[in-house]
Amino acid sequence: MKKLLGLIVISCLFFSSCEEVIDLQLRDSEPVLMIEGTVSNLREWQEVKLSQTVSFDSELRKMPVGGAQVFLRESDEAWKQLREIEEGRYIVNNFKGRPGTTYSLRVEYDEETYESTSKMPEVIRVDSTGVSVVSFDEVRRTPLVLFQDPPAETNYYYFQLEINDQVVPSLFLYNDKFNNGKYVTINLDDFELNLNPLDSVVIELRNINEGSYNFWKGVQSQTGASASPGNPPSNISNGALGYFSTYAANSVYFIME
Known part of the structure; x- marks a missing residue:
């Protein structure tokens, strides 16, 4: 170097x-689950954050979501469940990302299931x-x-x-x-x-x-005034907001x- x-x-x-602030101008008035999940090659542990959007007239933009079942999987290996260390924050230890490997995320909350799959770049x-x-x-x-x-x-x-x-x-x-x-x-x-x-x-x-790049670009586009703001694109199923990012750093x- x-x-x-x-x-x-x-x-x-x-x-x-x-x-770098997720401050969404949401079209929907109903609460929506937001998932922020990452798998990195730099850490021996990985993290997923869950929150729920709230109405426009609330002083809070989102609230942490506890009590969910959150899982990560490497390739076709067995699912590993994350533990909730504080409300809305879930981690798993002894799980280091590997470039070129495919990872899957599954979140079960309020009788709904949300999923995403991503291959970690080199x-x-x-x-x-x-x-x-x-x-x-x-x-x-x-x-x-x-x-x-x-x-x-x-x-x-x-x-x-x-x-x-x-x-x-x-x-x-x-x-x-x-x-x-x-x-x-x-x-x-x-x-x-x-x-x-x-x-x-x-x-x-x-x-x-x-x-995850498209999500962050969507967040970026909302920093200016917009007459008809939209939700940033998500790579998570079942209508969840947010992203599942597998990155090599x-x-x-x-x-x-």
């Missing part, structure tokens, strides 16, 4: 960001990092990440950015529609970020599945100079 030294001035197309490794200098009314410095996009398939990316041990609450999404198989440079800029000397930076590159760390 090498680090790209110096300051790089660059503009990156086909990149977008927004605040790991795409960060080749190098750098810093972009943006000069308009003021000078801002933002992190760059460089990597090789595989040519054989369509890839969808989610970047998690952590600065000084704090996760940046922004959504950084990218797909390779216009850069399939090319060497890619991404500027992780939410238009407010500014790196300072000695800041510690961790960039996690997640190669995610199409279903690689992370890098550097200190801002």
Whole structure:
């Protein structure tokens, strides 16, 4: 792993960001189950969160859902049940994701069953990092990440950015529609970020599945005003909102100079 030294001035197309907050403008007034399930290659444990949407006039946008039966399965192996560690939060230990493997999710709640299946993509490794200098009314410095996009398939990316041990609450999404198989440079800029000397930076590159990418793009599209807002697309059956994401991740760390 090498680090790209110096300051790089660059503009990156086909990149977008927004605040990472699921704050849905729902068409439906009836409560709807929301499922947020992930399987990662970086963890020995996996997590599924359940909540329920509430009416527009409520001060809460969603409420945790407890008492459900939640299961994960690797390929054709036996189902493993997750335990509820707090209301609406379910985990399973000794369950590490493997790239190229298919995983299934099943949730049983209120006499209904919700399911989803997803194949975990391969790991795409960060080749190098750098810093972009943006000069308009003021000078801002933002992190760059460089990597090789595989040519054989369509890839969808989610970047998690952590600065000084704090996760940046922004959504950084990218797909390779216009850069399939090319060497890619991404500027992780939410238009407010500014790196300072000695800041510690961790960039996690997640190669995610199409279903979760479409969900987050739907959330992103609702950050602006809309006369007829819709629900973000879900890859979970039976009308549930949310996503089941199996992602392969690689992370890098550097200190801002």
